Amino acid sequence: MTHSRRPRIHLRFSFFVFNALLFMLRDSSLTLMFYTVCAIHEAGHIAAASFCGIHIVAVDITGFGIIMKTSGRCLEPQRNELAVLLAGPAVNVLAFVLTSGTFAVLNLAAAVYNLLPYRRLDGGAILALIAEGSPKEETICRCTGAAKVGISAVLLLLTVFAGFSAAPLFIASVILLISEKP
Numbered sequence: 480m481t482h483s484r485r486p487r488i489h490l491r492f493s494f495f496v497f498n499a500l501l502f503m504l505r506d507s508s509l510t511l512m513f514y515t516v517c518a519i520h521e522a523g524h525i526a527a528a529s530f531c532g533i534h535i536v537a538v539d540i541t542g543f544g545i546i547m548k549t550s551g552r553c554l555e556p557q558r559n560e561l562a563v564l565l566a567g568p569a570v571n572v573l574a575f576v577l578t579s580g581t582f583a584v585l586n587l588a589a590a591v592y593n594l595l596p597y598r599r600l601d602g603g604a605i606l607a608l609i610a611e612g613s614p615k616e617e618t619i620c621r622c623t624g625a626a627k628v629g630i631s632a633v634l635l636l637l638t639v640f641a642g643f644s645a646a647p648l649f650i651a652s653v654i655l656l657i658s659e660k661p
Contacts, residue, residue, distance in 0.1 A: 486547075487537040497542030497651075509581070516571065516585045520593065521545050523570030524563055531559040542654075544593070544600065560608055564601045568593050595630065596623040597655040627656050 524547060528535055537548040571590035575583045594602035603623065610619040634649035 486535045489537065489539045491539055491541040493542030494540050495542075509585075512582055512585055516574070516582070516589045517545075519574055519586065520567040520571050520589050523566040523568075526570075527563040527566030531562060533559065533563065541599075546599075557608060561605060564605050564608070567601055595655075596626050598659055599655055627652075627659070631656055 524545075525535065528547070528549070534550045535547045536550050539546040539548070568590040571586040571593070574586040575590065578586065593600050594605075596606055597603040598607055606619060606623055610616045613619070631649065631652040634645060634652050637645035638649045
């Protein structure tokens with residue numbers, strides 16, 4: 480099935496805040512490489528969605544990543560949703576294996592970051608998809624909640640003991656933590 484209408488693209492305020500932090504707290508020479516890694520990640524999601532026959536109607540570009548909204552005509556099979564969610568990190572891992580240097584490391588970091596258990600990231604969306612309706616849903620939610628607090632605590636310790644360079648990761652973890660839906 481082909482769709483002639485292109486997805487609507489929205490730049491959210493948090494995207495600009497994230498960029499300001501990125502430019503203030505990081506070496507600006509890495510910025511283009513960072514955005515290339517992000518584009519590779521999102522291309523993985525888009526390719527998987529296309530392969531699974533999922534039509535993307537809107538793209539929200541936020542400070543926490545890109546959120547793709549699909550047509551709500553029918554619910555996608557869980558395996559298709561899982562394939563699309565895993566495709567972004569998988570492409571980053573592939574780029575890590577095929578490249579070298581800082582670019583490879585950034586790809587691996589993007590894969591790991593996106594698999595963290597926050598709902599706004601691929602890992603959290605995967606856990607929510609698997610847990611939804613499961614008899615263990617409440618236990619999974621409690622465990623992921625504890626993991627998110629633990630991640631923030633570790634990043635705080637890194638910021639305090641390893642220096643200010645870990646601060647953007649700590650800030651991002653706190654923002655992701657407080658922006659979670661209860």
